[in-house]
Ligand SMILES: Nc1ncnc2c1ncn2[C@@H]1O[C@H](COP(=O)(O)OP(=O)(O)O)[C@@H](O)[C@H]1O
């Protein structure tokens with residue numbers, strides 16, 4: 001009983017990782033699935049593709065391991081993505097509406113005009129933005145034939161991806177979520193720890209369709225679909241799971257994950273910090289009935305800018321080539337890219353902004369584009385870093401722990417340290433999201449060390465120390481600030 005299976009259901013792929021008793025990854029399986037864009041700004045997933053790839057990768061990762069050797073199952077997932085299914089058949093009534101989907105922007109404006117911004121921020125910690133589940137769920141109830149009546153009759157269930165997977169894995173026995181996923185719905189009061197009846201009423205969401213909210217390490221039922229009886233006992237949204245996987249258990253510790261987007265979370269302990277800088281307040285984790293809060297900065301384009309260099313501009317053949325190209329850039333040229341391809345997230349929250357590039361001359365070529373693309377990720381992180389330090393005096397630990405695919409780029413990590421003026425630490429284990437889910441499941445099952453001991457096992461791969469002078473850093477940040485100002489739609 002020494003292994004732990006973690007399922008990481010992400011935006012573009014499902015992954016499954018098998019960890020040994022010392023929380024070392026021993027086997028990994030990954031499968032991409034299609035993205036659907038039915039209209040500009042809309043993004044959907046086929047729930048059956050989410051389910052099929054999850055099951056496939058779980059079975060692959062377990063291949064050859066006897067069911068008796070797996071002590072626990074943890075689930076971590078793309079957050080906010082919204083599903084509704086029939087409680088009898090288990091069939092979804094529509095495709096999942098993905099977190100990136102902007103279709104409910106007009107509804108959010110309507111809610112803001114009615115004065116909902118303040119109660120939403122005060123109770124849920126979130127901003128009125130289409131990013132979160134609540135307005136997506138309201139859209140489904142409004143637009144799918146017969147959905148409202150069926151929901152009111154108690155026939156339909158809502159869930160984020162974790163709930164849907166738990167429902168399917170337990171064959172309809174458990175309808176539950178964890179506190180971190182609930183915190184992203186815009187329907188959950190993260191101070192009182194309950195669904196907010198008033199917000200649900202305004203959005204037309206019957207309480208009967210909402211999952212039960214449980215601690216991140218606890219009982220989420222048992223599955224027999226992977227061989228034997230496997231206890232599902234760890235659940236967290238992917239960014240919160242990465243916070244745990246990075247062992248950011250102490251207030252003041254911060255991690256930043258660089259995948260398609262970038263999500264930075266700062267542990268603020270038992271403090272619900274109301275951001276004055278348009279960051280989000282969220283639940284980092286709930287363990288043994290106790291909530292730990294976080295401030296979060298969400299950037300929609302990080303590694304995606306490298307994909308754009310590769311697939312949009314065809315300047316590189318692989319993501320890894322971006323570094324050599326950036327290194328060849330002319331140091332005399334100040335080319336700045338603001339990658340507002342789908343608007344700007346924190347701290348600007350401007351859904352109408354679109355990408356822009358500044359400082360082009362006749363001498364500008366692919367190398368300067370590549371450098372500007374990689375640098376844009378560091379500049380955006382700098383915005384979040386400054387906002388966090390403004391918002392919460394406890395943000396004094398001047399080290400950032402990083403993970404995600406883009407952290408493979410040493411050049412980008414060095415530039416990040418330079419622009420933050422602070423060290424950036426990259427761990428040996430970069431599968432921190434799955435590791436966090438595995439730790440939660442192992443914690444509930446009592447087979448892994450407690451938080452302090454687990455934190456001591458965090459191992460540094462490389463520290464990037466800042467090497468840029470203050471004058472040069474400030475000069476560059478002023479260029480970025482000016483570029484953002486000129487890119488925003490409401491100048
Ligand atoms: N060597 C590299 N340099 C820069 N970016 C990279 C490199 N390797 C991967 N990436 C970027 O990292 C992202 C993939 O990271 P990953 O953590 O797997 O993301 P996700 O979970 O969002 O799919 C891609 O957007 C890719 O462009």
Ligand SMILES: O=P(O)(O)OC[C@H](O)CO
Pocket residue numbers: 009010011012077078079080099237238239259260261
């Ligand atoms: O699936 P990822 O890694 O792109 O993460 C998505 C986030 O959870 C969205 O909030």
